[in-house]
Amino acid sequence: MMSYRVMVVDDSAFMRKIISDLIEQEEAFQVQATAKNGREAIEQIVRIQPDLVTMDVEMPEMNGLDALKVIMKEHPLPVIMLSGINEQGMRETIMALESGAFDFIRKPSATTSSHDIEQVGRELREQIHAAMQAKQRRDAWTAAQPSAPVQPSAGKPPAHGAEASGPGGAAAASPAPPAGRALAGGGDSAAARQPLAGSSRPATRLPAANPAAPSVGREAPGRRPAKAPAERARPATRPAQSPVGGAKTAPPARPAPPPLESAAEVAAAREPAGGAAARGRPELRRSSAGFTDLVAIGTSTGGPKALKAVLEKIPGDFPSPIVIVQHMPPNFTKSLAQRLNSLCELNVVEAEEGQELQSGTAYIAPGGFHLNVVPGSAGGYRVHLTKTEPCNGHRPSVDVLYESLLPLQALKRHIVLLTGMGSDGAKVMKRLYDAGVTSTIAESEETCVVFGMPRSAIELKCVSHVLPLYEIGPKLVQVVK
Known part of the structure; x- marks a missing residue:
């Protein structure tokens, strides 16, 4: 069975533990590392090269949105955002999706019921599966394309995902x-x-x-x-x-x-x-x-x-x-x-x-x-x-x-x-x-x-x-x- 390496990024040690446990309920997913803010995440991505990252939106020192922009520019890989339900978190989640995040889920809280936490886990694992399948198909699609570069033309907008x-x-x-x-x-x-x-x-x-x-x-x-x-x-x-x-x-x-x-x-x-x-x-x-x-x-x-x-x-x-x-x-x-x-x-x-x-x-x-x-x-x-x-x-x-x-x-x-x-x-x-x-x-x-x-x-x-x-x-x- 193919296994995938995941990094969990959250400023709360409690939440890092919950998210990691939810991910590893699927044998194919292994949490290889965790990070407490965006800056630490970027440093670890260079060293560990995970297949996918889950990223909290609101964190000290470097938040998830700023970290995502760096990741998409320097080390592009699938990122799933974990968003709170406050207004700032929702607004920054939308901006993260614009900036290349694969998708997002609502982040559970300390008061979330066990039933709701399990639902979050199911959604998260489904999204990880979808992101990995999409990456494999993108790689296959890219490999099938002609290697010759296409000449630029003034005024043409770049494709979805272009810089x-x-x-x-x-x-x-x-x-x-x-x-x-x-x-x-x-x-x-x-x-x-x-x-x-x-x-x-x-x-x-x-x-x-x-x-x-x-x-x-x-x-x-x-x-x-x-x-x-x-x-x-x-x-x-x-x-x-x-x-x-x-x-x-x-x-x-x-x-x-x-x-x-x-x-x-x-x-x-x-x-x-x-x-x-x-x-x-x-x-x-x-x-x-x-x-x-x-x-x-x-x-x-x-x-x-x-x-x-x-x-x-x-x-x-x-x-x-x-x-x-x-x-x-x-x-x-x-x-x-x-x-x-x-x-x-x-x-x-x-x-x-x-x-x-x-x-x-x-x-x-x-x-x-x-x-x-x-x-x-x-x-x-x-x-x-x-x-x-x-x-x-x-x-x-x-x-x-x-x-x-x-x-x-x-x-x-x-x-x-x-x-x-x-x-x-x-x-x-x-x-x-x-x-x-x-x-x-x-x-x-x-x-x-x-x-x-x-x-x-x-x-x-x-x-x-x-x-x-x-x-x-x-x-x-x-x-x-």
């Missing part, structure tokens, strides 16, 4: 796929290889630019234009909160674009290539909020970093709402929304019951609730949150979100699956594809942290576009007209 994606990201960019690749569900289903952000692999140059990718009008690389309040429409229920707790003032709503004038224009706007009008689909209807399109995104492991990469490439005047399910516990989704809102031109909020959907806004399902999109007042659409049973082991579930879109045939629906373990979202994406939605997009293997959810959809032959992460935002700008 430019954020402080401490892995320095190597993934090779680019053929530009404009589109599949009707095609893909290498036999190769269950799962790339891992932060895994060691030979460095390549940045991939060549995709000439088909539309410009989203950004300024110089590394800089983001300030949000234009006059062009933003925010949900009426409450203003979004900034990451430091200050309320943003709700600007006036953006005027609705002119309505479509003829059945021919409706059909042309609805049908990018396939001729759904000939298949008897209902006529497109503009919502009372002035949009005709709706984007739905599902993701899990690796999702925070992937969402950042996608949403940063979408302008603030995007003429569609975006609804998102990220597998994440309660409260962490609020920190995720605040973080993304501070980085993107889009307005990003944690969804609330009854919110009317607005263009230029992304709504993240709150942890512990399923997010449904339902018809609202006066021809609009709104958020409906439920606490029904978990689906595919998750609440929120991507399948539940996607299923709520099936009756909304008056909208052009664009369905996206990003990195994640398991298959949540794939089955209902297939139903939506068969029902004739406008577009279905899956993240390609080379940029996935875990190529599970996208691969499941590809194998069901319900994906019209398989794209690396850095092309998904521009593709959405292109297809949402």
Whole structure:
């Protein structure tokens, strides 16, 4: 049996003991060393070279976030964060996921029941297994790639996990796929290889630019234009909160674009290539909020970093709402929304019951609730949150979100699956594809942290576009007209 060497990093000797015991309940995992802060961890990683590290977020001298950035830059390997439930810990956990951490679990406390501690142990061991499998598949995938370096091209963003994606990201960019690749569900289903952000692999140059990718009008690389309040429409229920707790003032709503004038224009706007009008689909209807399109995104492991990469490439005047399910516990989704809102031109909020959907806004399902999109007042659409049973082991579930879109045939629906373990979202994406939605997009293997959810959809032959992460935002700008 293959065994894996693990390092446990925590400033509490008591917690180091608990975490070590939980890990070693699996014979394949051996805790080779422990460290009491990030600085000590970095020193030991050089000497011991573990296969994986569990890292506490809040520690003295050097905290987990700062240590992670150094590890991802100098000694990339899978890191699982252990996060407390206070606000600072949740915020720093989201930043750690952006910086290349594989995933996180909620850290048990001294008062946590034995049943809950065992649950933490099961989740931790499952994540270690997933991280090791992903690393093996990434190594296999990398070994199968051509060794010749790809020539750089100005303006091309690096792949998921590349250094430019954020402080401490892995320095190597993934090779680019053929530009404009589109599949009707095609893909290498036999190769269950799962790339891992932060895994060691030979460095390549940045991939060549995709000439088909539309410009989203950004300024110089590394800089983001300030949000234009006059062009933003925010949900009426409450203003979004900034990451430091200050309320943003709700600007006036953006005027609705002119309505479509003829059945021919409706059909042309609805049908990018396939001729759904000939298949008897209902006529497109503009919502009372002035949009005709709706984007739905599902993701899990690796999702925070992937969402950042996608949403940063979408302008603030995007003429569609975006609804998102990220597998994440309660409260962490609020920190995720605040973080993304501070980085993107889009307005990003944690969804609330009854919110009317607005263009230029992304709504993240709150942890512990399923997010449904339902018809609202006066021809609009709104958020409906439920606490029904978990689906595919998750609440929120991507399948539940996607299923709520099936009756909304008056909208052009664009369905996206990003990195994640398991298959949540794939089955209902297939139903939506068969029902004739406008577009279905899956993240390609080379940029996935875990190529599970996208691969499941590809194998069901319900994906019209398989794209690396850095092309998904521009593709959405292109297809949402």
